[in-house]
Amino acid sequence: MFRRISPFPLLLFTSLVALLASPLPRQQVRAETAGTILSRPAGYKPEKKLVRLWDSKCATCHGEDGRAHTEQGEAMGIDDMTKAAYWKDVTVERARKSVLEGLKRTVKGKEQEMKPFGDRLTPQQVDALNLYAVSFFKK
Protein backbone atom coordinates (compact mmCIF):
# COMPACT_ATOMS: atom_id res chain seq x y z
CA MET A 1 0.00 0.00 0.00
CA PHE A 2 1.32 3.47 -0.91
CA ARG A 3 0.62 6.39 1.32
CA ARG A 4 1.12 9.80 -0.19
CA ILE A 5 3.50 11.93 1.86
CA SER A 6 1.68 14.93 3.18
CA PRO A 7 3.16 18.24 1.96
CA PHE A 8 2.08 20.02 5.14
CA PRO A 9 5.07 19.34 7.40
CA LEU A 10 7.38 20.53 4.62
CA LEU A 11 5.30 23.65 4.00
CA LEU A 12 5.21 24.38 7.70
CA PHE A 13 8.96 23.94 7.93
CA THR A 14 9.76 26.22 4.97
CA SER A 15 7.42 28.96 6.13
CA LEU A 16 8.93 28.78 9.60
CA VAL A 17 12.45 29.11 8.15
CA ALA A 18 11.30 32.03 5.98
CA LEU A 19 9.69 33.69 8.98
CA LEU A 20 12.79 33.28 11.14
CA ALA A 21 15.19 34.36 8.43
CA SER A 22 13.28 37.36 7.11
CA PRO A 23 13.71 39.89 9.95
CA LEU A 24 17.51 39.65 9.73
CA PRO A 25 18.17 41.18 6.30
CA ARG A 26 15.49 43.81 6.94
CA GLN A 27 17.22 44.86 10.18
CA GLN A 28 20.56 45.07 8.39
CA VAL A 29 19.06 47.29 5.70
CA ARG A 30 17.60 49.56 8.36
CA ALA A 31 20.97 49.85 10.15
CA GLU A 32 22.66 50.65 6.83
CA THR A 33 20.28 53.47 5.97
CA ALA A 34 20.09 54.90 9.48
CA GLY A 35 23.88 54.74 9.79
CA THR A 36 25.83 52.96 12.48
CA ILE A 37 27.93 55.24 14.65
CA LEU A 38 31.55 54.18 14.42
CA SER A 39 32.66 52.84 17.78
CA ARG A 40 35.37 50.77 19.37
CA PRO A 41 34.44 47.11 19.66
CA ALA A 42 34.88 45.48 23.07
CA GLY A 43 38.29 43.86 23.54
CA TYR A 44 39.59 45.53 20.40
CA LYS A 45 43.20 44.76 19.49
CA PRO A 46 44.54 45.85 16.11
CA GLU A 47 46.81 43.63 14.02
CA LYS A 48 50.41 44.82 13.63
CA LYS A 49 49.90 45.03 9.88
CA LEU A 50 47.02 47.47 10.38
CA VAL A 51 49.05 49.66 12.75
CA ARG A 52 51.82 49.78 10.15
CA LEU A 53 49.29 50.77 7.47
CA TRP A 54 47.97 53.58 9.70
CA ASP A 55 51.51 54.77 10.47
CA SER A 56 52.44 54.89 6.80
CA LYS A 57 49.21 56.25 5.27
CA CYS A 58 47.39 58.22 7.94
CA ALA A 59 49.86 59.29 10.63
CA THR A 60 51.43 62.12 8.56
CA CYS A 61 48.32 64.14 9.36
CA HIS A 62 46.49 62.40 12.23
CA GLY A 63 49.65 61.30 14.08
CA GLU A 64 50.48 57.77 15.26
CA ASP A 65 48.30 58.39 18.30
CA GLY A 66 45.46 60.23 16.50
CA ARG A 67 46.10 63.54 18.26
CA ALA A 68 47.18 65.26 15.02
CA HIS A 69 50.22 66.83 16.69
CA THR A 70 51.93 66.77 13.32
CA GLU A 71 53.10 69.50 10.99
CA GLN A 72 50.16 68.98 8.64
CA GLY A 73 47.74 68.34 11.47
CA GLU A 74 48.60 71.66 13.07
CA ALA A 75 48.64 73.58 9.78
CA MET A 76 45.15 72.32 8.97
CA GLY A 77 43.79 72.41 12.51
CA ILE A 78 42.89 68.73 12.47
CA ASP A 79 40.99 67.68 15.57
CA ASP A 80 42.08 65.20 18.21
CA MET A 81 40.76 61.68 17.53
CA THR A 82 41.21 60.67 21.18
CA LYS A 83 38.30 62.95 22.15
CA ALA A 84 34.71 61.68 22.23
CA ALA A 85 33.51 64.85 20.47
CA TYR A 86 35.45 63.88 17.35
CA TRP A 87 33.30 60.79 16.81
CA LYS A 88 29.95 62.16 17.95
CA ASP A 89 28.11 61.91 14.59
CA VAL A 90 30.57 59.85 12.59
CA THR A 91 28.90 56.80 11.07
CA VAL A 92 30.77 53.86 9.58
CA GLU A 93 29.47 54.92 6.14
CA ARG A 94 30.48 58.57 6.49
CA ALA A 95 33.99 57.72 7.68
CA ARG A 96 34.40 55.22 4.83
CA LYS A 97 33.21 57.79 2.27
CA SER A 98 35.44 60.56 3.68
CA VAL A 99 38.56 58.41 3.42
CA LEU A 100 37.76 56.78 0.07
CA GLU A 101 36.61 59.98 -1.64
CA GLY A 102 38.61 62.52 0.34
CA LEU A 103 37.50 65.61 2.18
CA LYS A 104 37.96 69.31 1.57
CA ARG A 105 36.60 72.12 3.69
CA THR A 106 37.49 75.28 5.52
CA VAL A 107 37.15 75.27 9.30
CA LYS A 108 37.89 78.40 11.36
CA GLY A 109 39.72 79.94 8.42
CA LYS A 110 41.94 76.89 7.91
CA GLU A 111 41.79 74.80 4.78
CA GLN A 112 41.48 71.14 5.64
CA GLU A 113 42.13 68.48 3.10
CA MET A 114 42.31 64.71 3.16
CA LYS A 115 43.18 63.28 -0.22
CA PRO A 116 41.06 60.42 -1.54
CA PHE A 117 42.45 56.97 -0.76
CA GLY A 118 40.05 55.09 -3.05
CA ASP A 119 42.79 54.24 -5.54
CA ARG A 120 45.15 52.86 -2.89
CA LEU A 121 42.98 51.25 -0.24
CA THR A 122 40.01 48.88 -0.40
CA PRO A 123 36.79 49.76 1.47
CA GLN A 124 37.64 46.87 3.84
CA GLN A 125 41.06 48.36 4.61
CA VAL A 126 39.46 51.76 5.16
CA ASP A 127 36.86 50.32 7.55
CA ALA A 128 39.64 48.57 9.49
CA LEU A 129 41.72 51.78 9.64
CA ASN A 130 38.71 53.76 10.83
CA LEU A 131 38.09 51.24 13.62
CA TYR A 132 41.72 51.66 14.61
CA ALA A 133 41.24 55.44 14.53
CA VAL A 134 38.18 55.34 16.77
CA SER A 135 40.05 53.04 19.17
CA PHE A 136 42.28 56.04 20.04
CA PHE A 137 39.26 57.30 21.93
CA LYS A 138 39.18 55.23 25.10
CA LYS A 139 36.08 55.47 27.21
Ligand code: HEC
Ligand atom coordinates in the same frame (compact mmCIF):
# COMPACT_ATOMS: atom_id res chain seq x y z
C1 HEC B 1 46.77 64.93 4.20
C2 HEC B 1 46.34 64.77 5.57
C3 HEC B 1 45.51 63.55 5.92
C4 HEC B 1 45.85 62.23 5.78
C5 HEC B 1 47.13 61.64 5.22
C6 HEC B 1 44.73 61.47 6.32
N1 HEC B 1 43.75 62.31 6.78
FE1 HEC B 1 42.00 61.76 7.65
N2 HEC B 1 41.46 63.71 7.78
C7 HEC B 1 42.21 64.78 7.38
C8 HEC B 1 41.47 65.99 7.60
C9 HEC B 1 41.96 67.40 7.28
C10 HEC B 1 40.23 65.62 8.15
C11 HEC B 1 39.06 66.53 8.58
C12 HEC B 1 39.41 67.39 9.74
C13 HEC B 1 39.47 66.70 11.08
O1 HEC B 1 39.42 65.49 11.17
O2 HEC B 1 39.57 67.43 12.09
C14 HEC B 1 40.27 64.16 8.27
C15 HEC B 1 39.24 63.40 8.79
C16 HEC B 1 39.25 62.04 8.92
C17 HEC B 1 38.17 61.26 9.48
C18 HEC B 1 36.83 61.80 9.93
C19 HEC B 1 35.96 61.87 8.72
C20 HEC B 1 34.61 62.46 8.92
O3 HEC B 1 33.77 62.28 8.03
O4 HEC B 1 34.37 63.10 9.94
C21 HEC B 1 38.58 59.96 9.47
C22 HEC B 1 37.79 58.76 9.94
C23 HEC B 1 39.90 59.93 8.89
N3 HEC B 1 40.29 61.20 8.58
C24 HEC B 1 40.63 58.79 8.71
C25 HEC B 1 41.83 58.75 8.01
C26 HEC B 1 42.50 57.53 7.63
C27 HEC B 1 42.01 56.13 7.93
C28 HEC B 1 43.63 57.89 6.96
C29 HEC B 1 44.67 56.99 6.32
C30 HEC B 1 44.21 56.12 5.30
C31 HEC B 1 43.67 59.34 6.94
N4 HEC B 1 42.56 59.83 7.58
C32 HEC B 1 44.68 60.09 6.36
C33 HEC B 1 43.48 64.74 6.85
C34 HEC B 1 44.18 63.59 6.53
